[in-house]
Amino acid sequence: MSKLEIKQIGKTYTNGVQAVQDFSLDVTEGEFVVLVGPSGCGKSTVLRMIAGLESISEGQMALDQTRINEMPPRERNIAMVFQNYALYPHMTVYDNMAFCLKQEKKSKEEIDQSVHEVAARLDIEDLLKRKPKTLSGGERQRVAMGRAIVRQPKLFLMDEPLSNLDAKLRSRMRREIARLHKELEATIIYVTHDQVEAMTLGTKIVVMKDGRIQQIDTPENLYYQPSNTFVAQFIGTPQMNLMEMRVTVDENMGIVLQNEQFQIPVSERTQRILLDAGYEGKYVIVGTRAEDIVADEIGNDETIDGTINVCCVSNVEFQGNDSYLFLELEKQEELVVKGTENHWRKQENLEKVHVSFSPEMIHIFDQESGERINEKSVLSKMCEGGAL
Numbered sequence: 001m002s003k004l005e006i007k008q009i010g011k012t013y014t015n016g017v018q019a020v021q022d023f024s025l026d027v028t029e030g031e032f033v034v035l036v037g038p039s040g041c042g043k044s045t046v047l048r049m050i051a052g053l054e055s056i057s058e059g060q061m062a063l064d065q066t067r068i069n070e071m072p073p074r075e076r077n078i079a080m081v082f083q084n085y086a087l088y089p090h091m092t093v094y095d096n097m098a099f100c101l102k103q104e105k106k107s108k109e110e111i112d113q114s115v116h117e118v119a120a121r122l123d124i125e126d127l128l129k130r131k132p133k134t135l136s137g138g139e140r141q142r143v144a145m146g147r148a149i150v151r152q153p154k155l156f157l158m159d160e161p162l163s164n165l166d167a168k169l170r171s172r173m174r175r176e177i178a179r180l181h182k183e184l185e186a187t188i189i190y191v192t193h194d195q196v197e198a199m200t201l202g203t204k205i206v207v208m209k210d211g212r213i214q215q216i217d218t219p220e221n222l223y224y225q226p227s228n229t230f231v232a233q234f235i236g237t238p239q240m241n242l243m244e245m246r247v248t249v250d251e252n253m254g255i256v257l258q259n260e261q262f263q264i265p266v267s268e269r270t271q272r273i274l275l276d277a278g279y280e281g282k283y284v285i286v287g288t289r290a291e292d293i294v295a296d297e298i299g300n301d302e303t304i305d306g307t308i309n310v311c312c313v314s315n316v317e318f319q320g321n322d323s324y325l326f327l328e329l330e331k332q333e334e335l336v337v338k339g340t341e342n343h344w345r346k347q348e349n350l351e352k353v354h355v356s357f358s359p360e361m362i363h364i365f366d367q368e369s370g371e372r373i374n375e376k377s378v379l380s381k382m383c384e385g386g387a388l
Contacts, residue, residue, distance in 0.1 A: 002029045002064055002154040002187055004050070009059030011045050011211075019045045020211045023059070027155075027189060027204075032181050034190045034202035037234070042211040043191045047157050050189065051080050063154065079148035080157040083164065085140045087132040087147075093119075094128040097147045114150045121183075122146050122176075138169045145177075149184070158190045162197065174200055195235055199223070207231050229370040232287050232363060238324065238336045240287045244367065247279045257286050257364075261329065263308050267359045273373060274364070284373065287363035290338035295325055295353040309355045311335060316350065327353065 004027040011020040020042040027033050035043040048054040050061065052073035061068050068076055087096050094115055101111045119125045122142045132140055141161060148156055158177075162170045178201055181188055192198055198205050199219045207214045207222065207230075215227040226232035226240070233239040245257040245264070255271040257264040264286065266274070274280065298310065311327035314334065327335040335355070364373045 003027065004155060004187075004189075005060075005062045005065075006050075007060040009046075009049060009061060010057050011042070011049060011054060012057045018211055020049070023211075023213060025206060025213075025216065027187060029187050030185050032188045032190065032201055032203045033206065034192060034198040034204070035206045035208060036192055036195060036198040036202075037208035037214075039193055041208040043193075043206075043208050044159055045211075046208075047080075047159050047189060047191050050155075051078055051157055052076055053080075076155075077151075077153050078155045078157060079151050079153040080159065081141075081144050081148050081161045083160045085132070085144040087140060087143060089132050092129055092131060093124065093135075093143050096132070096143060097128075097150055100147065100151050115146075118146045118149045121149075121180075137165050138173060141165065141173060142176075145180070149180070154187070156186050156188045158188060160192055161190075163192075163194075170197075177201060195237070199235070207234060209234075225372070226287075226363065227372050229285055229287070229365050232365070236289065238290050238338075240289055240363070241293070241335050242285050242287050242365075243329070243335075244283055245286045246283050247274050247281065249280070255280070257284070257362075261308070261311070262355070262357075264357045264362060265359045266362070266364075270359070270362075270364065277373065279373070283367045285365040285367055285370065287365065288357055288361065290324065290336045292358055292361035293335070293337045294356045295327070295337045295339070296356075297350060298352045298354055310352055311355055312352055313350045325350075325353070327355065 004025075006023060006025045009020065009023050010018065012018050023042075023046055025033070035046060037043050045054060049056050052068070052071060056069050063076065063078075088099065091099070097115045097118065098111045101114060106114075115128070116125065119128055122145065124139065124142050124146060127135065127139060127143065132143070135143065144161070162173050165173060174197060180186070181201075190197075190201060199222075202219060204216065205219060205222055206216050209230050215222060215231045217225070222231060222235045226235060229242060233242065243259065243262065245259045245262070248256060248258050250256045250263075255266055255274055257266060295311075311329070313325060314328045315326040317324045317326070323339050325337040325339060327337065329335055337355070365371060366373055
């Protein structure tokens with residue numbers, strides 16, 4: 001059973017730049033792990049360290065309990081699919097796929113059988129006699145994947161393999177990679193900056209920023225339980241709305257979140273968490289997804305007591321079955337609300353709406369650290385402060 005164990009690895013270049021810091025990850029057989037983050041976050045550097053193409057400055061890496069820190073790439077039994085495909089231009093598709101097997105001194109019959117079986121699986125048998133320059137981007141990507149598959153490696157590494165394809169072909173190839181993962185029962189580590197690829201392909205996702213891990217979790221937990229404000233806004237389209245609000249007590253002696261524009265009630269459980277952590281009277285960051293906000297039109301003849309939760313509409317965007325309402329906030333910021341196409345289609349002159357929030361669908365983060373406020377974080381904070 002193949003297992004990759006990475007313990008606190010780091011990468012520091014000779015000019016002093018730290019590309020990766022304190023990176024730890026366990027990958028078990030059959031997992032599809034996606035490293036995702038903005039450009040320059042260190043995800044490709046991690047992949048290259050796993051492949052042996054970059055040296056490891058610190059930490060430990062083991063494959064099947066064998067340390068591989070200094071092991072040459074060819075001895076790791078790891079296959080890598082590159083962003084630019086890295087096919088040999090002077091070789092046919094057949095020879096590109098067979099190259100590694102020839103290096104391993106496989107018999108001609110065994111090579112021929114392996115290449116044709118994989119080519120049939122990828123539907124590229126009719127391309128075997130052609131050169132890479134005569135292939136489309138999608139065909140080249142299939143050949144690059146085929147070259148990796150014929151090796152039957154312990155681990156597949158994929159470095160933004162779909163970034164050079166157009167949107168329609170990317171969608172098709174995502175489904176193809178997902179199918180192959182299931183059929184081959186392969187262990188894959190996949191790097192991308194595209195959160196759609198990450199969310200649709202990964203069984204485990206590692207979100208990175210500035211060389212550090214921000215959260216390792218399932219796609220569902222990343223979306224519904226982001227660990228900090230970076231993850232909250234990086235995962236999800238449109239990105240999560242974030243607002244600075246004060247934890248205060250209302251006239252009914254209940255805890256609410258409030259700023260000059262909104263007042264949001266919170267659940268009893270959340271009230272207890274905020275009180276236990278000493279947030280009463282302090283400011284926090286409140287997040288909410290566009291689909292979790294309800295906006296009701298205010299007619300010209302209607303009046304609403306006070307101005308709390310009333311916003312001016314700056315724009316309405318129609319996107320097929322969905323539509324997005326952009327509401328004006330202070331400091332030139334916006335609140336994005338998701339509705340259906342029919343909800344806003346005839347509201348071209350919409351000027352103001354009343355906004356309501358579900359107490360169960362809000363996310364609260366510490367203003368200074370940006371970390372999510374929940375029972376676990378409160379317990380940690382109390383322990384650090386000597387309260388326990």
